[in-house]
Amino acid sequence: xxxxxxxxxxxxxxxxxxxxxxxxxxxxxxxxxxxxxxxxxxxxxxxxxxxxxxxxxxxxxxxxxxxxxxxxxxxxxxxxxxxxxxxxxxxxxxxxxxxxxxxxxxxxxxxxxxxxxxxxxxxxxxxxxxxxxxxxxxxxxxxxxxxxxxxxxxxxxxxxxxxxxxxxxxxxxxxxxxxxxxxxxxxxxxxxxxxxxxxxxxxxxxxxxxxxxxxxxxxxxxxxxxxxxx
Amino acid sequence: xxxxxxxxxxxxxxxxxxxxxxxxxxxxxxxxxxxxxxxxxxxxxxxxxxxxxxxxxxxxxxxxxxxxxxxxxxxxxxxxxxxxxxxxxxxxxxxxxxxxxxxxxxxxxxxxxxxxxxxxxxxxxxxxxxxxxxxxxxxxxxxxxxxxxxxxxxxxxxxxxxxxxxxxxxxxxxxxxxxxxxxxxxxxxxxxxxxxxxxxxxxxxxxxxxxxxxxxxxxxxxxxxxxxxx
Numbered sequence: 001x002x003x004x005x006x007x008x009x010x011x012x013x014x015x016x017x018x019x020x021x022x023x024x025x026x027x028x029x030x031x032x033x034x035x036x037x038x039x040x041x042x043x044x045x046x047x048x049x050x051x052x053x054x055x056x057x058x059x060x061x062x063x064x065x066x067x068x069x070x071x072x073x074x075x076x077x078x079x080x081x082x083x084x085x086x087x088x089x090x091x092x093x094x095x096x097x098x099x100x101x102x103x104x105x106x107x108x109x110x111x112x113x114x115x116x117x118x119x120x121x122x123x124x125x126x127x128x129x130x131x132x133x134x135x136x137x138x139x140x141x142x143x144x145x146x147x148x149x150x151x152x153x154x155x156x157x158x159x160x161x162x163x164x165x166x167x168x169x170x171x172x173x174x175x176x177x178x179x180x181x182x183x184x185x186x187x188x189x190x191x192x193x194x195x196x197x198x199x200x201x202x203x204x205x206x207x208x209x210x211x212x213x214x215x216x217x218x219x220x221x222x223x224x225x226x227x228x229x230x
Numbered sequence: 231x232x233x234x235x236x237x238x239x240x241x242x243x244x245x246x247x248x249x250x251x252x253x254x255x256x257x258x259x260x261x262x263x264x265x266x267x268x269x270x271x272x273x274x275x276x277x278x279x280x281x282x283x284x285x286x287x288x289x290x291x292x293x294x295x296x297x298x299x300x301x302x303x304x305x306x307x308x309x310x311x312x313x314x315x316x317x318x319x320x321x322x323x324x325x326x327x328x329x330x331x332x333x334x335x336x337x338x339x340x341x342x343x344x345x346x347x348x349x350x351x352x353x354x355x356x357x358x359x360x361x362x363x364x365x366x367x368x369x370x371x372x373x374x375x376x377x378x379x380x381x382x383x384x385x386x387x388x389x390x391x392x393x394x395x396x397x398x399x400x401x402x403x404x405x406x407x408x409x410x411x412x413x414x415x416x417x418x419x420x421x422x423x424x425x426x427x428x429x430x431x432x433x434x435x436x437x438x439x440x441x442x443x444x445x446x447x448x449x450x451x452x453x454x455x456x457x458x459x460x
Contacts, residue, residue, distance in 0.1 A: 109441070116447050187262055
């Protein structure tokens with residue numbers, strides 16, 4: 001029970017308060033504040049070497065995938081060049097292809113484990129215990145265990161001058177999903193498919209649908225279309 | 231019970247399948263595929279007119295806010311210039327300021343209702359039934375009812391040539407939050423604060439934490455730090 005009324009008073013942190021936070025504290029704090037994020041495993045394959053070897057599969061957990069547009073179907077992803085998934089960024093630049101695999105509840109531990117610094121000369125699939133899946137559309141490996149998988153072709157990579165991160169924009173060229181999760185109106189029930197949400201740098205959440213609302217009009221009450229259309 | 235084994239066979243949609251989807255179907259489909267998204271209300275205020283009137287407050291529901299960097303603390307947001315929140319984008323360009331207010335479970339209906347085409351000459355706060363909150367740090371209005379609120383100053387706005395959307399990057403200059411949601415390590419318990427996650431264009435979800443993992447190492451089992459640190 002809350003016996004201290006002050007505990008409920010919102011605190012105001014200003015720019016100077018944020019600047020003075022210890023680095024790791026600030027990283028956790030700011031990474032939490034954008035709200036819930038997507039949780040995805042990015043699959044890439046290094047290019048064949050001149051010696052003719054096939055490439056090496058790579059996997060990276062990423063919470064920075066976001067929607068850019070539906071027509072053409074585009075997704076963005078922010079990559080920090082000096083962070084752990086640097087093999088991923090290099091492979092994307094070298095091959096122009098990657099896969100986005102929704103992390104589902106049953107693989108959160110393996111997904112987070114990809115953030116460890118594995119030997120980049122070996123397949124991270126093998127080191128982690130996930131299974132690569134190949135299709136004819138893209139050379140990058142999918143994660144067999146994921147329930148929703150997107151094959152991506154790079155369209156643009158730009159440096160964000162403000163903090164030297166790189167914005168990768170890719171086009172969806174393949175979607176692998178069980179038809180039962182795709183509604184009559186195109187909405188994909190990612191909750192039903194057990195996709196998780198991420199908060200901060202390291203917290204994984206399942207979800208419960210509160211409502212799916214119809215088109216909002218100024219003179220009508222909103223309708224909950226979740227029951228009708230899912 | 232699933233008596234049709236084919237129902238469980240994943241389907242492959244290729245680029246041509248996606249291209250041929252009806253526009254609204256594709257919008258729902260692609261907007262679902264990036265995974266869970268943040269749900270925020272963007273608060274802005276139009277500039278004072280030459281006649282000396284004060285500005286008009288505006289609110290827009292947005293699911294495109296994402297993390298760009300922690301130091302400096304930066305968030306991005308994709309805006310479609312011709313979509314409903316065009317007043318929001320214009321106000322941001324005119325004033326350089328906006329607020330990001332986490333949608334919490336108790337206000338999802340009002341939040342979604344802001345997507346209706348309200349009269350832009352009147353405050354959307356009044357028309358929707360939410361309360362503007364002012365601070366000394368920013369002129370843009372916060373949503374009093376929200377549990378986590380960020381004051382933002384625009385740092386950069388760039389047109390993404392690939393689909394003519396605009397990427398707004400802002401710096402966090404104020405955070406309003408009850409201290410009980412901020413952990414000892416800076417992690418903010420946005421689930422505890424009842425922030426919701428969005429899927430697709432119109433679905434709102436509460437969350438349940440599955441785990442919060444410690445730093446991943448190649449030779450150690452992951453630890454669930456949720457119990458210890460929250």
